[in-house]
Amino acid sequence: xxxxxxxxxxxxxxxxxxxxxxxxxxxxxxxxxxxxxxxxxxxxxxxxxxxxxxxxxxxxxxxxxxxxxxxxxxxxxxxxx
Amino acid sequence: xxxxxxxxxxxxxxxxxxxxxxxxxxxxxxxxxxxxxxxxxxxxxxxxxxxxxxxxxxxxxxxxxxxxxxxxxxxxxxxxxxxxxxxxxxxxxxxxxxxxxxxxxxxxxxxxxxxxxxxxxxxxxxxxxxxxxxxxxxxxxxxxxxxxxxxxxxxxxxxxxxxxxxxxxxxxxxxxxxxxxxxxxxxxxxxxxxxxxxxxxxxxxxxxxxxxxxxxxxxxxxxxxxxxxxxxxxxxxxxxxxxxxxxxxxxxxxxxxxxxxxxxxxxxxxxxxxxxxxxxxxxxxx
Numbered sequence: 001x002x003x004x005x006x007x008x009x010x011x012x013x014x015x016x017x018x019x020x021x022x023x024x025x026x027x028x029x030x031x032x033x034x035x036x037x038x039x040x041x042x043x044x045x046x047x048x049x050x051x052x053x054x055x056x057x058x059x060x061x062x063x064x065x066x067x068x069x070x071x072x073x074x075x076x077x078x079x080x081x
Numbered sequence: 082x083x084x085x086x087x088x089x090x091x092x093x094x095x096x097x098x099x100x101x102x103x104x105x106x107x108x109x110x111x112x113x114x115x116x117x118x119x120x121x122x123x124x125x126x127x128x129x130x131x132x133x134x135x136x137x138x139x140x141x142x143x144x145x146x147x148x149x150x151x152x153x154x155x156x157x158x159x160x161x162x163x164x165x166x167x168x169x170x171x172x173x174x175x176x177x178x179x180x181x182x183x184x185x186x187x188x189x190x191x192x193x194x195x196x197x198x199x200x201x202x203x204x205x206x207x208x209x210x211x212x213x214x215x216x217x218x219x220x221x222x223x224x225x226x227x228x229x230x231x232x233x234x235x236x237x238x239x240x241x242x243x244x245x246x247x248x249x250x251x252x253x254x255x256x257x258x259x260x261x262x263x264x265x266x267x268x269x270x271x272x273x274x275x276x277x278x279x280x281x282x283x284x285x286x287x288x289x290x291x292x293x294x295x296x297x298x299x300x301x302x303x304x305x306x307x308x309x310x311x312x313x314x315x316x317x318x319x320x321x322x323x324x325x326x327x328x329x330x331x332x333x334x335x336x337x338x339x340x341x342x343x344x345x346x347x348x349x350x351x352x353x354x355x356x357x358x359x360x361x362x363x364x365x366x367x
Binding site: 043047048049051052055056060061062063064065066072074 | 186247249250251254255257280283284285286
C-alpha cells in the first residue's frame with residue numbers, strides 16, 4: 001500500500017449489505033476529486049460486490065489487497081464532485 | 082346459446098367457478114405494460130369486471146368476472162388501449178422476461194427485445210400442448226429460465242486483455258466459480274469452471290476483458306404437476322440468428338413428435354434425447 005498516498009480510510013467490516021456500499025459511498029462523498037480512499041472490507045459478499053458498485057458509481061479502483069486476516073483493502077480514487 | 086369453451090379459451094377467456102363469468106387473460110410480452118395499457122385495463126376491470134385484476138405467475142394480467150355477453154364490448158374497449166386478449170390451451174404462451182441489460186446492471190442480454198422477437202415469431206402458435214418460453218438476463222436467473230419448455234439465459238464469454246489490466250485482483254474475488262487466478266500479474270481463466278456470469282468484466286475497473294454476449298438455452302423444463310429442470314444441449318450460443326434457428330428447431334421437433342397433451346420434456350424422453358440433440362446440433366452446425 002506504500003504505492004498510494006491514502007487521504008482517508010473507512011472500515012466497512014462492521015456492517016452488512018447494503019450498508020457496506022452505503023458506508024463506502026458516504027466516505028467517498030467526503031473526499032475531493034482525485035483523493036484516495038482505502039476501504040477495509042470482509043471476504044465473501046462484500047469483496048464480491050462492493051468493488052463493482054464503486055466502479056458503477058464512476059470511481060477509479062486502483063488495487064485490491066488480501067490482508068490475510070479474512071479482510072481485503074480496496075484502494076479507490078474519487079472521480080467527480 | 083351454446084358456448085364453445087375451446088374458442089373462448091384460445092382467446093384467453095378462462096372459465097370461472099361462477100357460472101357465465103370468465104377471467105380474461107391479457108397478452109403481455111416480457112412483463113412490460115405501458116401506462117396507457119394499464120389505464121385501459123383498470124377502466125375495463127371497473128366497468129366490466131368487479132374492479133380488480135390478478136397478476137398471473139407468468140407475468141400476465143387477468144381481469145376476472147367478465148360476463149359472457151360482454152365479450153365483444155370488452156375486446157373493443159381493450160383495443161382502444163392497445164391491449165389484446167392472451168392465450169391458454171395447446172399453443173405458445175406468454176413469453177416471459179426479466180428486465181435484462183436495458184435496465185438491470187447484472188443483465189447480459191436485451192431480454193425484452195428478444196421476448197418481443199419471440200412473441201412476433203411464435204405467440205399463439207398451435208402445438209400439441211402448451212409451450213412456454215422464458216428469458217432471463219444473467220446467472221442470477223430471476224426469471225427461472227430452466228422451468229420453461231425453452232429457457233434462454235444471458236451470459237458473457239470473456240477473454241482477458243493483458244494490456245489494459247492493472248492486476249488489481251477485483252475479478253478474482255468477483256468470480257463466484259473460482260475460475261480466475263492472478264499470478265505474477267497475469268490472469269488466467271479456467272474455462273471449465275466459467276459459467277458466463279460476466280461478474281469479472283462487470284467489476285473490472287479498466288474493462289480489461291473482451292466480451293462476447295450470448296445465450297445459454299435449456300430444453301424441457303416443467304414446473305407444474307411434474308417438475309423438471311430444463312437441460313442445455315449447447316453450452317453457449319454466441320450468434321443471435323443461430324439462437325432463433327435453434328428455437329425454431331426445438332419447436333418444430335415438438336410439433337412433429339409430441340402426442341396431444343404431452344409436454345416437451347416427455348416428448349424428448351419418449352422419442353429419445355439423442356435424437357433431439359442430434360436435431361439441434363444439425364441446425365447449430367448447419
